Each structure stands twice: as C-alpha cells, then as structure tokens.
Amino acid sequence: MAKKTGDPFSKLEQERNRKDSGFGTATTSTRARLILPDGRFNVMRNGQSFSARLNLYHRLITMPVFEFVLVIALAYFLVNLVFAGIYYSIGLEHLSGIDEQTKFISPFWGAFFFSSQTLTTVGYGHISPLGSLTNVVAAIEALLGLMMFALITGLVYGRFSTPSPKILFSQHLLVSPYLDMNGLMFRVVNERNSQLINTSVNLMMSRNEADSTGKLIRKYYNLALERDFIQFFSTSWTVVHPITPESPFFNETPESLAASDTEILVALEGHNDAYSNSVHVRTSYLYSEFVWGRKFVPILSEKGNGYLIDLNKINETVEAPLNV
Known part of the structure; x- marks a missing residue:
C-alpha cells in the first residue's frame, strides 16, 4: 500500500x-x-554556570605557551604577595634573621622572599618563623605550595601529553x-x-x-x-x-x-x-x-x-x- x-x-x-x-x-543565518x-x-552559549563558563582546566591546557607561563608566574607572584602581607601584618619581629637579610631591601620584600622560600619548600634557613601564629601561617603556606606545584606539574604534563x-x-x-x-x-x-x-x-x-x-x-x-x-x-x-x-x-x-x-x-x-x-x-x-x-x-x-x-x-x- x-x-x-x-x-x-x-x-x-x-x-x-x-x-x-x-x-x-x-542555523540559516x-x-x-x-x-x-x-x-x-562558531557557537556561543548563554545561561552557563560560572564553573562551566570559566572552564579553568580547559583554558590552561589549551591556551598558548606564553600565556600559560604568564598565568603561572602571575599566580606565583600573587600568592607570595598575599603571604608577605600576612607576615608583615603579624610583625617582622616574628621572623628570626630577617634584619640581617634585609639590609639592602625593604622589610616587606624580605618577607616576600621568605614567603617564596616557604612556598617552594626550599627553606634556606637564614630566616625562620618565631611564635605559634607565624609558624601556623608558614605551615599553611608550605602545604599550599605542595598542592600548587602538584597542580602545575599536572597541567604541564597535560599540555605535553596532549597532541597538538x-x-x-x-x-x-x-x-x-x-x-x-x-x-x-x-x-x-x-x-x-x-x-x-x-x-x-x-x-x-x-x-x-x-x-x-x-x-x-x-x-x-x-x-x-x-x-x-x-x-x-x-x-x-x-x-x-x-x-x-x-x-x-x-x-x-x-x-x-x-x-x-x-x-x-x-x-x-x-x-x-x-x-x-x-x-x-x-x-x-x-x-x-x-x-x-x-x-x-x-x-x-x-x-x-x-x-x-x-x-x-x-x-x-x-x-x-x-x-x-
């Protein structure tokens, strides 16, 4: 039929x-x-959630190498800047040895470089924290540094392992x-x-x-x-x-x-x-x-x-x- x-x-x-x-x-335009x-x-989306719109991991994996390095360097600088401000607000007298290390630089930047040593767990030993509060902040920063560099290592591996x-x-x-x-x-x-x-x-x-x-x-x-x-x-x-x-x-x-x-x-x-x-x-x-x-x-x-x-x-x- x-x-x-x-x-x-x-x-x-x-x-x-x-x-x-x-x-x-x-799609007849x-x-x-x-x-x-x-x-x-060539498709844009409206009404996305913040996390979907940000899509941070995908952005970091796919962005150009120069932008990726710039983002990592900026994040590293800002984290150290924040912790330097915390150490400075607590009082530089709670950082043993900082007076000797800051003869030629300002005390704030002495705290900044101590923060960078703590964040990377390098710990040269010239400056050390004194008091409970300063030690707690240093311990938190060291933990944050371990997590931060673990994430950066994963991102670098992801970029190199993904074929382009x-x-x-x-x-x-x-x-x-x-x-x-x-x-x-x-x-x-x-x-x-x-x-x-x-x-x-x-x-x-x-x-x-x-x-x-x-x-x-x-x-x-x-x-x-x-x-x-x-x-x-x-x-x-x-x-x-x-x-x-x-x-x-x-x-x-x-x-x-x-x-x-x-x-x-x-x-x-x-x-x-x-x-x-x-x-x-x-x-x-x-x-x-x-x-x-x-x-x-x-x-x-x-x-x-x-x-x-x-x-x-x-x-x-x-x-x-x-x-x-």
Whole structure:
C-alpha cells in the first residue's frame, strides 16, 4: 500500500534519513559560518554556570605557551604577595634573621622572599618563623605550595601529553578541472615531522533550502570523494570531490552558492604514531572562499635521495579553464 503524504511514519522515515552535522536545521543565518577556519565551532552559549563558563582546566591546557607561563608566574607572584602581607601584618619581629637579610631591601620584600622560600619548600634557613601564629601561617603556606606545584606539574604534563596537530589546510577551496569533468578540491599538509597513518577525511555540504511549506531550513549532504582514506599521510593530500550529475554541487554557480549560504565542512582524522593516539582536526570553507577555474601547483619535489615538501606553496595556484 502506498504511503500517504501525511503519514506520520513516512515523515519519521524521512527524518531518520535526513543528514545532519549536529548544528540542526535552524542555523540559516547568512552572516555566520558553522565552523571557523581554525576548527572551532562558531557557537556561543548563554545561561552557563560560572564553573562551566570559566572552564579553568580547559583554558590552561589549551591556551598558548606564553600565556600559560604568564598565568603561572602571575599566580606565583600573587600568592607570595598575599603571604608577605600576612607576615608583615603579624610583625617582622616574628621572623628570626630577617634584619640581617634585609639590609639592602625593604622589610616587606624580605618577607616576600621568605614567603617564596616557604612556598617552594626550599627553606634556606637564614630566616625562620618565631611564635605559634607565624609558624601556623608558614605551615599553611608550605602545604599550599605542595598542592600548587602538584597542580602545575599536572597541567604541564597535560599540555605535553596532549597532541597538538599542525595540519595545514589550503586557504581556498578550488573548483578545478578533474579528469573529463570538474572537481571540488582543497589541499592538506601535516606541518610536523611526526607521522599520521590511517588518515580519513569527510566532507559535508551545508546550505539553506526551502522545504515544502516554503520555510528556509539548513540541509546537509555528504560529498563523495575520489579518495577518503590514505594509509600513510607522509606528504600532502589533495582531497577531491568529483562533480558528477549525482553530486549536490552539480550545476551550482558562485551566485547560487552565495544565495544558499553554502559551506563545506571538513573533518579529518588520523593516528599519530608518536603519541599513539587519534588526531582530529576540522575546518570549513564558506562560499566566499571558493575559487573557480584554478588548480594547485605541485608542492612535492625531489631533493637528493629524498623528497621535499615546500609548505610555502600550499596556497599557490595557476589558471585552469573548467571543463564544460
């Protein structure tokens, strides 16, 4: 029996078969892309709790090295500053030997450097606490120092143990002649000397379309590739989607892509043999980043008994008329 148009089971089957990148169908803005070029999702959140918004561990693990060192140094300075103020308020007479050590610096900074020695448990012995209150403060600071440096050690280990892939994507996505047809292609290179094996890539086309009621929704299409898997990612890889009559990109023009807010979502996954774990990277190409009628210049050449990859040429292209 033929299914009726309004059959809820037919609609359920259509919904199950609908492709979705995880962004849903309501993201129809023509002013914002779904995935930023650096791989971050272009999604902001409102109504988060303070801890979720702060996400301190993730920030410390992922921030640039210079910022991480600056944060650690600042935290170290502030903790010592606070305890120096406590020692100073208790009275420097409760720090034995501080008069001898502060001939050329102010008493407060003498307390500051005593705090740094206590926090790091170095304890040179030239200055020592006197009295119950000062000893209690010094003991608390020593315990805080042990905990603080244990946390810093864990963060440093986390930063070094977490793989940071340097996968370079070409700046533009090209529409180029391919065999006796045309193809959608971009180039990707592993910048690091570490090797990726069993590398796969997935392309999804995202665009706005009108549904049966005329409502504009976001739809997604998987793009079949010439090759979506390579065993050894040792040089460069030009990922190609052949534009066949079955392709959702068939008969598209720069104007139609702009009108539908087309975006190509890229997800690449491989196994890093140095870290022995998986590497995941993402990027996207918006319709304004498509270049028509050009092809990439070779990036690989011979050098001596080996091969040379010139990363400076990853974005270099030459004119190439499209097949009609």
